[in-house]
Amino acid sequence: MFIREIKDILEADILACEELQDIQVTYGYGCDLMSDVLAFVRNDVILLTGLVHPQVIRTAEMLDIKAIAIIRGKKPSEELITMAKKRNIVLLTTRHSLFTASGLLYKNGLEGEEIAHDEATF
């Protein structure tokens, strides 16, 4: 799904890397736990999260996540926006909750990231 479609579906504003709206992501992953993101995300996802801490951008950077949608209408700091720009990560913000935002994207065809392993077998 193109980022510009995601922007429309979530009625979102783009805060960083607006010029990258034509890139595509295949999967979505909604989570406020960066530990879980690091453990479970494999594919090219958009990350939906309510966290607005710099470690969200760093986590995305480590996993080559191309886009982050900040949910619940939270406002990221200028520092966070600058960090996203430097790393070519599209940063969106939507007033929807995690449940609603995920549901809207899923309903419109974005797939959920498959959990690739059983954490008990680490």
Add this chain to the structure above:
Amino acid sequence: MKLHFDVEGGEFITAGIASSKVKKTLKQLGISPNIIRKVSISMYEAEINMVIHANGGIIDVEITPENIDIQLVDDGPGIENLDLAMQVGYSTASKEAREMGFGAGMGLPNMKRHSDDMTITTEVGKGTKVHLAFKIHE
């Protein structure tokens, strides 16, 4: 090639800078994306652990044509029960770390899963040494 980093303790804003620099270096060296991803995830988890639990430390990275070796050394409190720490879901992280989305007890198992070899030596009251090794060719 050898890289050295000093990691500040409790500095949650800057945690991850060393991992970010190593990732950029590996990209410049043309290492395969899959290996870069494994190194990045493991090193970032280890660096975050160092900040959260050990009040910082030092990281030394050595890149040869065959291997990537990462040594993280701290003089923090040490890990009381390593077997317990290796269990998924077990964590002694602070409230502050949890508010940032860490401390879910996934870090050490995730590092083990993504590295080709992981060795931890730790002594309570003295510190922890983590060695992560990766083969460049899969």
